[in-house]
Amino acid sequence: MKANYKFSNICGTVYQQGNILFTPDGNTLLSPVGNRVSVFDLVNNKSRTLPVENRKNIAAIALSPDGNVLVSVDEDGRALLVNFKRGVVLHHFNFQKPVQDIQFSHDGKFIAVTHGSHVQVWRTPNHLVREFAPFVLHRTYTGHHADVSSIRWSPDSSKISCFITTSRDMTARLFTLDPLEGFRPKTFAGHKDAVVGAYFSANGKFIYTVSRDGAVFTWTAKEEPDDAEQLASSSFAHSIPQIRWGVHDRHYFNLPHTKVVCTTFHPSSNLLVVGFSSGVFGLWELPSFTNIHTLSISQEKISSVAISPTGEWLAFGARRLGQLLVWEWQSESYILKQQGHYFDMNTLAYAPDGQTIATGGDDGKLKVWSVQNGFCFVTFSEHTAPIMGITFAKHGSVLFSASLDGTVRAFDLVRYRNFRTFTSPSPAQFSSIAVDPSGEVVAAGSTDTFEVFMWSVQTGKLLDILAGHEAPVSTLAFSPTGANQLASGSWDRTIRIWSVFGRSRAVEPLTLSSDVLSIAFRPDGMELGASTLDGQITFFDVRSGKQSNVIDGRKDVSGGRKADDRVAAANSSSTKAFTSLAYTADGSCVLAGGNSKYVCLYDVREGEGVLVKKFQISENLSLDGTQEFLDSRKVNDAGINIDLIDDRGNASDLEDRMDTSLPGASRGAGDMSVRKHRQEARTKCVRFSPTGRAWAAASTEGLLIYSLDDTVMFDPFDLTIDLTPQAVLNILAEGEYLKALVLAFRLNEKPIIQQVYERIPRSDIRLVARQMPNVYIPALLRFTSEHLEKSPHLEFDLIWVQTVITAHGRFLRDRSGEHAPVLRAAQKALGDVEGSISRLCDENTSTLQYLIDQSVVKHGLDDDTSSNASDD
Template structure:
């Protein structure tokens, strides 16, 4: 089979699923046989171009109906002398441009135009990276690898393209009667371009002229331009470089809008959405396990990445303040990162190089501990000085997990030696107690109140311990809840494979009533600790491209000898074996294709108790409670109805109306009732609320801060409730901790937004004050400017002057800044 036929078959297989797309769809696919890609150009979507080596092949795309010969070669374009790198179409699909490694760009007509068959553009000194047509025009932009941009202007509009004269009818009839000539016609028309056409060919033809050439700011030869994208409607050009920097320019004036570095890897691909609001970048470099990323849960954006580690990161944790992140790595270091300045301000190391497998920090944030998987030791450091305080020895196997008691200064360490040791941090770090289990211990976790310890072992059990008395208080058999799938290369069934699986991560809920468990499975289980029963299972992924997703393998992949993935089908063939050895130069060139196994590596509950996060093979997943659409009444009786609540509110019985609304537990109704209370009545209503409903009101206030703009009103409610009922709430602080943290998080978010606005207004006030003092006065060249120190000395004095001056000078209205 020759290359052309094979290429057509390859494209037909790849595009078989695309044959039912309607007109107007824009598709871009990548073929392993071609250099660049093939396009469905708008608006017809009936033709696509493939570039192979230095040749461009145009095919007719199939329609909605199945056809015997779906892909027909229409034209073959010859022009570049080297491999092609990029393609772009005009908006009406009349022409397309092809960039090449020979530093030239070729413009071809998709149809036979009388005044445009081909056109060659030079002017570059390096490989062409991208070429873009202007919107509804033949004007062209070409970008080369040496960061040069050429702007080409065409003397002809798209409507000025003239079709070729019709062929002689007798000639067409004779061509159809000749079989050989008819077969030659099926191979497609060939168009050969010349770099320097003669004068007769260029007469009355489309002409291009270079009107401008720009150069991007470069840091050196190593920082080549690697990718580019252009949004025609907004005239926005995005270019990426090998150093991870990207530029935003406005064309055709080449105005720099923004420049930013997003990575230390080469930016290999850029794409802009249809509205021009979002830009996607793809980096060819791959540095899995070497980075610590911090995400904003509100915006779902990663706002900082730390890359100081040189090996896999095994554990990450926050301090109690929330402004320091600690990470342990296999490179033998534990690093502390500051979220104020975004820097690595402390690095902890061991006397002998060790691979750290787990990490823990105490509630005060002063003691940092890390466990080693090769020396079986636990290292203790001081956060303030960075000094190594002690090395705890005693385990006879790799240390798998560490956890500090949130209330007492006690450290629990788990090991593969089937023990859990409790270390007293106040008594010279001596062993306080040793808990012996029946299997290797994988993970330990303290309850938020510090009164219970959960332990997960290799036998699939979760045991609960009273660590003060070293007594087991309960256990959960979780092996059957894992529901492990069967991998393609497994020789046993999933039921038998599940006997060797277990939970590898545990996390208590914020109130300590439930516990999350995950491991080598696609399910995350949540158990009730008191009843020791399974409450719910969460399926983290439905992606069947991952391994171990199905309990039973597909019968089509099974033979009498087992799975087809285990069979070496190509042994002894000319192309090598199906599963080649490393270093093989025949066959698939040692290409390795593997399916990552689905698993859950870590689980953490949010301090507010409203959500929890899971790091999995699929990515970072966040699950959150959404009770707004659920009818969940509280102590509901027959008299609690929306009409009775409105009637009570109309009678100005605010306390009773709030209690009735909390019983009905509809968020919009609660908001309506609370916002109807006058501000001068808040103190009286708060003092008359029962203790049970104070918690409900505080919980509503925490959620209301997220969506409401009545900040002062809700802050007054929160202040009065905490001042009047603070003593009673403190006695139930452990139970109310998630709600208080949720309230604090909501207030903190608004504080940050308002503080930024206030800081911005300070400078506006200073400017307005300086202008008001200069109004009506002739400013001399030697006159000094207003002293900033005097302006900052008294903010009240500034506001007074601003109000008086701006209101009195020229009878102008008073200035108000928001």
Template structure:
């Protein structure tokens, strides 16, 4: 019941900027959520806060504590990054094209249309009016495209679509004087980036760089010729000495150089002697061109410490240049699609690139020319999921013909299999945890080796078929797959790769297929309104048929094999006894799954009949409840014994997806249809992001004009981890991981005035480890339980384990599991596990149903520790041999 959102996997990067903060964390947008990737530990998390639509811009405070993000509906959230909570919210009155924190963290510059607004940055305090607008700059004639603060937070550079860049002085925000910006003219296309160039020795601002979309980089410098308030002049040329032919400077040039030296030596902190940069005449020193026509510059960044400029082009090429000499260091292509973001980290050794068309994020170290991160989500909808038996891995298959295998704890994809030529429709992990099966619409069933990362078996049929369901028996010897077109079930041998049998009898697509966990009976469900049981090993064919009134969409067994559940087209979940062949009970779920209205629907969500059924089911690890999902924004959790709805999970609040709103806004309805579905002819093709046409199995096919590529929210697959600690949902947004909340929970009925943390410490001081451990288990405070476990003498583990009552055994095993995942005392914790199994083995066997999720979590932790230790020993094999040989000689 206590599942909460934990992570988002497999979702593509859809646009916006990406930022590296603290040189270790990559912050990027994934739809309407924010993803944070630790580049050192190779871990990624997704913040639980959601936006009303896809995120367009992100800014991070200089200290890395806060994130300010804005979505496409101009709604912004101010987020505490470490606590992962939203502190403040604000809605801007226009489209936000750029935003950036000042280097001192006191202000935030926001570009809204033609305006630049300077807001005072809020902090940790809860305030009624956290955002304070201190200044508005309205000097541009077209939309502002980029912003850049000076290192001292006193000046702001801004570029616009009116082909100009301006420098604003913000040293005295409350004063009206000296606020007229300096104007940089000369570009012939939209300004993409503006930057301050610094002197590495003095840290003074000596240059201004501006980059336009046509591939021009202008280098501006201060001009001290004449009055400083006059407009810029081209300067005075040098005269050649007639005798020696050496360039000599006239009096004006000497005076100009003197003023420049005075400018370099001024103390900016002294207000009386300060030279205002926007009052200096800036002249164009140099023009440089990237020479990548017809490609356009769409992203750029500048590193002040290294004087490096990185630019990304619409052709997928990026360039790295040393300034101010404009020396090309790298010019490489990372894709054939437009690069939508390019940025440096703080040290300047890593480059971050994003490609929204491919859903790809890259972090590249330019000195060693190696990848730090290369992650790409599924471009189309995820169709199927499969947990490994130890719950450490999660495999996903999608409409982009790819299979990805993810590490659940880190959230990283470590292998991608692209061999399928059509959509992947079903996945199944083998019991040995070393191989994976996949079925596809390309007519093949493939087996993958997760050690060597290769396809070692390919199962085919005499004539081409489209497979939509897949399963294997407990031994892994028999492989079965159901078809979409011929309504047959094909049976192969894993060892010989031969086709053993073809099971015929269904009169519709076989969308559900599963072996019984306790015997060799194969169960299949079909759109022909039947569920059939097959005896595959004896060759008897169909042995029993369960008739239904409507089409059967999927079937699933309870983990103990004593019950099977199937969903039908009328929105019901039917529970059958597979041994008696009788219907046990039925859950009516039409009202529970209903919700959300498509843009093209002419009826409200309450009156519509479409989508009110479950397409995927999944039992919990102990079989007490069942999860159900379908073409809706909800995932329903039911109690099987009581047939009641326990909880509904709303998978997203993203209004960029179709089917999220229950009631449509009549203001957006026109004679031509909904306003959101009408193409904007005047939109800028260079800056726009192409809409994805979703899925080969969905309703919105490529080329379909029903919703013009607007993704429809749906849940295609649900799977609960064998440990029962988390479950995964394959949705339009990606793969959502929900985990059990591990917050501090205690039972008030098990407490009295003597059960306190002080009593636990007193028992430990009196050398009573058994009493201290029981008291901590009664308090159920995680830190105290772990403290008492570690305080036990290794020789006393057996005696302490035997004194623990059985009702606290589950909590004790959970604490040992957490210690095993993070404690260095491996042998000590394993000895605890061994003694518990010896002392309470009979009780555990009798209550295996209730303890099964906890025991599988312990198994997962032990397997992970064993694998890490094996990898460490393997990588240090020769060092260990040398040390052993040296010790023998000594």
């Protein structure tokens, strides 16, 4: 059993806070998710999350013009300089103050950063050279009287580099990068509210400023008789600092009770995009201020907006809803529309094929996510209360969910509808669910009646009520072997194993030392594991009903001290229990997670119970419970942690200052004892993939997926100093195709592999595939599947797939568990090709039928015309 699982992706969250931005080619969108950055490929419809983490939630990100260097800055001003293409941290740096905006210059040589009421410009570190002190301060710019909120650089065509800044002091200021003789920073005043954004036009003739109250000012050259000749002889674009700017036009959005939250500008097309606090965005053409488009896309305010380099796509992020949208304004269609759970994610389940994951949350939503691309492709909103448990039927096309609204629902994943709803005779809240291996019986445990209800999936009728527990039923599990055994765990410190189709209802309970939180059957059905409130994992032999092993996991799972804890992390009882258990596919290991930042993997073969590895789900200090020790510097004179003081009264937006507490309760900075809620780092549910190659955790930060890194085929024992890309190409030119292909896979460079692969003659494919060493067969089949999805050489790829499976099918079958992802990739590629060819044939058939019909009609008309002529 391999244990080198590594963080792979975050699926359940698409946007939290900060700014979103497009890559220079416009095909990819970057979005901050907690203290990580997610990357959405809009062309190939895939998403991934960079493996680097900031100390706290990210407040601002910036990407260099060449797309090589990414800077992410957290809430405290601590920055990471990341090689974007490889996802590797190059440098750490502390800007000492919270950063509102960070921007690269057009040539990528400088980085401008807000620093309170000042602006700092730093020289961009060289990402190819390791330096001791890579960040070198160029200059600090002063002049604003309040915090600077945004920075924009002058156009590329400007010979004198300058930038314009906006601030809460209701002004914008123009600075030059280097000192200029006779130049003083110019101030753009006249707004009656904080200036949100200021932008240069493409030719440098205009400057546009936008304020929170909905005013847009257009600034242009204020010509005077004395300097008219000077202005006429110089280009506007090259003399932005020398221009004497004045207000040319004043425009207003005139939307009552609405504030401007975020803006962006596309200079080449003169498009201004504005996001409002009402969830509406607008598109205006400047300087004429013509409204092109207005649309309501969210129920909450739009937090961030970005426009692609070509000006075709608009991206929006809504912080409160966790929404991320990409809108093509010309065709008025969505390119991307994703939203995570509004509240915490409670439970998850893997589909039997391992390609999809379903999640249920406190918001009553049931979402189904694709593991391949990380996107949610269907959301069910039928439940009206938190969803506490979900599970798939064995064939994978039916999904069951149990909720506190008193219903158990069955969803059809082919037609995407709720086709069955199960209820109890008297109202009851359901907290657990299980489906038998045949998929014909569904069971749910109740929290208030302490009973287990069983229904028929086909008829929807209640089959039986299992009574005997004396406390809420917290967990259920059917035996996976089809032995008609149902295990139920309860807070009454017992586990009962029911023979659901037997005549006798006499059940001898298995007694434990504490409340049962979770149970799981081993895949062979011979062993049952149970986690209890005292932090132990107890194992029972199902046949004899005797205890076979105990793991004391209190020390393993404990970790992380909350900001208001009086006791140390080692003595805290709130984090010392596993709330979720999952066996691996081979039954050799158990994965356990709970109300802490750790997920533990235990080896349970032969009753050992050895801790194999501990995974820390997050290092985000913005979450409660990620620190082992509290910082005494954050405790004020009243003995209260300053992170817990409610500072909403200092917020700038009216809706953020509104008191949502009970009448008569004090709030804000007036009462320093008022607490605020911080999310805790915890794991609600863990599940293994059916193949065992990955596992997922429903956590505070979203749906975390950890997988084995099986994409690299690197064998240093087979490498020699002579093995280079040029050597591979030379061997290929000599016609030694098998040797060239093997060497290309040893190098593991995709361009080289593709070049060798496509140069192999069609007549030699069968010979090369048969003689390919077994160690490279999975890599060859995976590469062929990927090539089949993207390449127009359909017959060529199909011959490769057929030959590899025919020649090495026995090898792949004997190791089906290890190579299941490769086989599924090949199956998916073949299915997509089949669907494409089928659609193409249908379209061609319809077109030919249409042409035949038109020909018949035409000949009929010609015959009628000729007959009429003969009659005349």
